[in-house]
Amino acid sequence: xMAEIKDLSPxxxxxxxxxxxxxAFVGCFVFPFLSDQYGRAYIFKKVIILTCFxxxxxxxxxxxxxxxxxxxxxxxxxxxxxxxxxxxxLESTPPSYKRIKTFMSIGFCIGPIISQIAALLLTLxxxxxxxxxxxxxxxxxxxxxxxxxxxxDMLESPIxxxxxxxxxxxxxxxxxxxSKGRVSYxxxxxxxxxDQTEPGLATRSLxxxxxxxxxxxxxxxxxxxxxxxxxxxxxxxxxxxxLHVGSMTDTYVLLIVQQASGVVGLLLSTLLVDLIGKKxxxxxxxxxxxxxIFPFLMTSNYSLVLLFSGLVYLGMxxxxxxxxxxxxxxxxxxxxxxxxxxxxxxxxxxxxxxxxASTFLFTxxxxxxxxxxxxxxxxxxxxxxxxxxxxxHCN
Numbered sequence: 001x002m003a004e005i006k007d008l009s010p011x012x013x014x015x016x017x018x019x020x021x022x023x024a025f026v027g028c029f030v031f032p033f034l035s036d037q038y039g040r041a042y043i044f045k046k047v048i049i050l051t052c053f054x055x056x057x058x059x060x061x062x063x064x065x066x067x068x069x070x071x072x073x074x075x076x077x078x079x080x081x082x083x084x085x086x087x088x089x090l091e092s093t094p095p096s097y098k099r100i101k102t103f104m105s106i107g108f109c110i111g112p113i114i115s116q117i118a119a120l121l122l123t124l125x126x127x128x129x130x131x132x133x134x135x136x137x138x139x140x141x142x143x144x145x146x147x148x149x150x151x152x153d154m155l156e157s158p159i160x161x162x163x164x165x166x167x168x169x170x171x172x173x174x175x176x177x178x179s180k181g182r183v184s185y186x187x188x189x190x191x192x193x194x195d196q197t198e199p200g201l202a203t204r205s206l207x208x209x210x211x212x213x214x215x216x217x218x219x220x221x222x223x224x225x226x227x228x229x230x231x232x233x234x235x236x237x238x239x240x241x242x243l244h245v246g247s248m249t250d251t252y253v254l255l256i257v258q259q260a261s262g263v264v265g266l267l268l269s270t271l272l273v274d275l276i277g278k279k280x281x282x283x284x285x286x287x288x289x290x291x292x293i294f295p296f297l298m299t300s301n302y303s304l305v306l307l308f309s310g311l312v313y314l315g316m317x318x319x320x321x322x323x324x325x326x327x328x329x330x331x332x333x334x335x336x337x338x339x340x341x342x343x344x345x346x347x348x349x350x351x352x353x354x355x356x357a358s359t360f361l362f363t364x365x366x367x368x369x370x371x372x373x374x375x376x377x378x379x380x381x382x383x384x385x386x387x388x389x390x391x392x393h394c395n
Contacts, residue, residue: 008064016068016071019068019075021348022075023074023075024079024348024351025075026079027075027077027078027079028079028082028083028345028347029341029344031046031079031083032087032341034337035084035337036334036336036337039157039161040084040087041088043080044084044088045151045154047081048077048081048148048151050080051074051077053073054070057069058071058074059138084340086325087328087336089324091160091336102266102269102270102278102281102321105266105317105320105321105324106263108262108320108324109266112255113256113263115139118139119252122136123248156168157333158176159333214330214335216389217388217389218330218342220384221339223384224381224388225343225350227378227384228286228377230350230351230353230354231290231316231354231378232351234354234357234370235293235312235374257309258313260310261311262313262320263317265315269317272284278325279322281318282322283322283383284382285314285316285317286316287378287379289312289316289319289378290374290379290382291379292308292315293374295308315378326385326388327343327344358370
C-alpha cells in the first residue's frame with residue numbers, strides 16, 4: 001500500500017523495501033541468539049514491543065527519514081517474530097501434541113489475511129484525509145498492542161531454564177502446577193533440579209552449531225530454507241504482476257484467496273503429521289508446491305491460474321508448518337535459538353535476493369523462466385528434507 005505514496009521517488013520506494021528486508025535479516029539472527037542468552041519468553045515479549053513501537057513510528061512519521069527508520073525497525077521486529085516463535089512453541093507444547101505444534105503455524109496465514117482484508121477495505125471505502133497506508137499502520141499498531149498485552153503474562157520456558165537457571169525453573173514449575181490445581185506436584189518441583197548445571201550451558205556461541213553433532217543438520221537446513229524462501233518470496237511478491245492483475249483491489253482479492261489456500265495446507269499438514277510424520281509431511285508439501293507451479297506454463301486461463309496459485313500456497317504453507325517444527329527440534333535447548341536464528345537469517349538473505357533475481361529472469365525469459373526456477377527450488381528443498389537426520393532434541 002506504500003506504493004501509493006506519490007511524493008516518493010523510485011529510489012525512495014526501493015529503499016523502503018531494502019529497509020524492511022534488512023531489518024528482517026537482522027531480527028532473524030539477533031533475537032533467537034538473544035533468546036539463548038536471556039530466555040525464550042523474555043525475548044518473545046520484547047520483540048512484539050519493538051514491532052508495536054516501530055509501527056507507531058510509521059504512523060506518526062513526519063518525513064521520509066522517520067518513515068524509513070520505522071520500516072527498518074518493523075522489519076527487525078518481524079524478523080524476530082518469524083524466528084523466535086518456533087522455539088517458544090516447541091518448548092511450550094508437550095511432545096505428544098505434535099499436531100498442535102504444526103497447527104500453531106496458522107498465524108503465518110491469519111496475520112497476512114487480516115492485513116490484506118484491511119487493505120482491501122481501505123482501498124474500497126476509505127475517504128478520509130488520512131492516507132490509506134498510514135491508517136493501515138494504525139491497524140497494525142492496534143493489533144501489536146493487543147499481542148503485547150497477551151504475551152505479557154507468559155512464563156519462561158521450563159526447558160530453557162532446566163539445568164541452567166534452576167531457581168527460576170522451580171518457580172515456573174510451581175506456578176504451572178498450581179495453575180493446573182496440581183499442588184502435590186508443585187511440592188515435588190525442587191526434586192526435579194539436577195545436582196549441577198549441565199556442562200556447556202554456560203557458554204553459547206555461533207561456532208557451536210557447526211560442531212560435529214550439528215554441522216550436517218545446520219548446512220542441510222540452511223540449503224533447504226534458502227531454496228524455500230527464494231521461491232516463497234518470489235511467488236509472494238511477483239505472482240500478482242506475473243498474472244497481470246488489473247487493479248489493487250484484484251491484487252488484494254488474489255492474495256486473500258492464496259492465503260486462505262494456505263490455511264487449508266496447514267490443516268492438511270496437521271492431519272498428516274500424525275499419519276506419516278513431520279519430515280514426510282514437509283517434503284510432500286514442498287514437492288506438491290513445486291509440481292503445481294509448472295501448470296502455469298501450460299495455461300493462460302485466469303480461473304485455472306488462480307486455482308493453481310492456490311494449490312501452490314497450499315503446498316508452501318505445508319512446508320512452513322513443517323520447518324517451524326523441524327528446525328528447532330534439530331538443536332538442543334541451549335543452542336536452539338542460535339541454530340534457528342542462523343538458518344533463518346540465511347534464508348532471509350535468499351528472500352532479499354529473490355526480487356532482484358526474479359525481475360532479471362522475468363525480463364530475459366518471460367514468465368516461464370522465473371516460475372521454472374521457483375519450481376526447481378521447491379522441488380530441491382522437498383527432496384533434501386528427506387535427508388535430514390532424525391531428531392533427538394524435541395523433549
